[in-house]
Amino acid sequence: xxxxxxxxxxxxxxxxxxxxxxxxxxxxxxxxxxxxxxxxxxxxxxxxxxxxxxxxxxxxxxxxxxxxxxxxxxxxxxxxxxxxxxxxxxxxxxxxxxxxxxxxxxxxxxxxxxxxxxxxxxxxxxxxxxxxxxxxxxxxxxxxxxxxxxxxxxxxxxxxxxxxxxxxxxxxxxxxxxxxxxxxxxxxxxxxxxxxxxxxxxxxxx
Amino acid sequence: xxxxxxxxxxxxxxxxxxxxxxxxxxxxxxxxxxxxxxxxxxxxxxxxxxxxxxxxxxxxxxxxxxxxxxxxxxxxxxxxxxxxxxxxxxxxxxxxxxxxxxxxxxxxxxxxxxxxxxxxxxxxxxxxxxxxxxxxxxxxxxxxxxxxxxxxxxxxxxxxxx
Numbered sequence: 001x002x003x004x005x006x007x008x009x010x011x012x013x014x015x016x017x018x019x020x021x022x023x024x025x026x027x028x029x030x031x032x033x034x035x036x037x038x039x040x041x042x043x044x045x046x047x048x049x050x051x052x053x054x055x056x057x058x059x060x061x062x063x064x065x066x067x068x069x070x071x072x073x074x075x076x077x078x079x080x081x082x083x084x085x086x087x088x089x090x091x092x093x094x095x096x097x098x099x100x101x102x103x104x105x106x107x108x109x110x111x112x113x114x115x116x117x118x119x120x121x122x123x124x125x126x127x128x129x130x131x132x133x134x135x136x137x138x139x140x141x142x143x144x145x146x147x148x149x150x151x152x153x154x155x156x157x158x159x160x161x162x163x164x165x166x167x168x169x170x171x172x173x174x175x176x177x178x179x180x181x182x183x184x185x186x187x188x189x190x191x192x193x194x195x196x197x198x199x200x201x202x203x204x205x206x
Numbered sequence: 207x208x209x210x211x212x213x214x215x216x217x218x219x220x221x222x223x224x225x226x227x228x229x230x231x232x233x234x235x236x237x238x239x240x241x242x243x244x245x246x247x248x249x250x251x252x253x254x255x256x257x258x259x260x261x262x263x264x265x266x267x268x269x270x271x272x273x274x275x276x277x278x279x280x281x282x283x284x285x286x287x288x289x290x291x292x293x294x295x296x297x298x299x300x301x302x303x304x305x306x307x308x309x310x311x312x313x314x315x316x317x318x319x320x321x322x323x324x325x326x327x328x329x330x331x332x333x334x335x336x337x338x339x340x341x342x343x344x345x346x347x348x349x350x351x352x353x354x355x356x357x358x359x360x361x362x363x364x365x366x367x368x
Contacts, residue, residue, distance in 0.1 A: 016315035051215065051216040051217045051255075051270075052215045052216070052218065054216060060231075061232030061346070062231050062232055062244065062346060064361060066305075068365055069304045099278070114335070123236070140319075144304040144305060146303050146304055146342070148234070148343055148344040148361055149232035149234075149344035149346065149361060150232060151216070151231050151232020151233065151234060151344060151346075152232045152233060152234030152235075152301065152303055152344025152345070153234060153303060154232075154234070154342070155216065155232075155233070155234030155235045155236045155303065155344075156234060156235060157253070158217075158236075158255065158301050159235055159236070159255050159256060159315050162217060162255045162256055162270055163256065163262065163263075164262070164263060164264065166217070166266070166267055166270075167263055184264060192263075
């Protein structure tokens, strides 16, 4: 049996969305610890979008974005991506370095590795929420980062989703520190064979 | 004269008569297959995501796969008056956006898309006159019907013309 996100019913979708909520909640808590400041989060939105609409994520195919990708191994395999607008990445780095007021969209080595680390922490807390709920062993790899057009970065998860269906599942998060708001999206990308394992562990399929 | 601008999305294809420009934005590991018939000036562009429909479980979108998309694109162009024997191809995209030390399958998909597109074109006896593939960056491409030129725009890697 092969399952894709195209065919899920509302109940199954709700379960995936709920994981998104818990995962993103965990992620924000970790971020708050990392920067030692209070971080607030709006309720994350989980969405299923067709490829034709993928570019709407983050405002168009040519928008400059930062993508952080980790491979996932263990009981399920695949990858997870955290993607955010370049301006949001700058804000996040500024917050991390103690309310720096830089505006440059070029990041130096230190800032890039800080961004990777943020991606690492956010995705790892998302995955640990998922592992906790499902009792599955899920281990992330070291993060890789790319800065390029949104369409090009999103082609990586879209291709993986494309193997089973015509849509992607992503979780939109919005967090804020003080008056600074940062938007970012998570994309959990199970390998073809892992959908069933994941949905079974969640109890949404027999 | 204003020319018509046609957009091609991800896993999508389109063809048009002269005068026209067909574009696809932000190609990453996907491949843009640009076809051109210099006599009728009919052009076509496919934004291919995956190499082959053969192992796919869901083949409803034929524009998604290199093998089926190219065949459909040629058919569409012939319907618009192009002659298959005159069609030439230009390729762009197929980048590797993320580099992992343990090279997994996921990471080589761009290269495999390029290879599959070339194989299909060769099978259909459509010559590939130029290509700008590989690398680790995204590309926006524009195909023009008046001379079949393919403009390639990148962030940080300049503009190229094929």
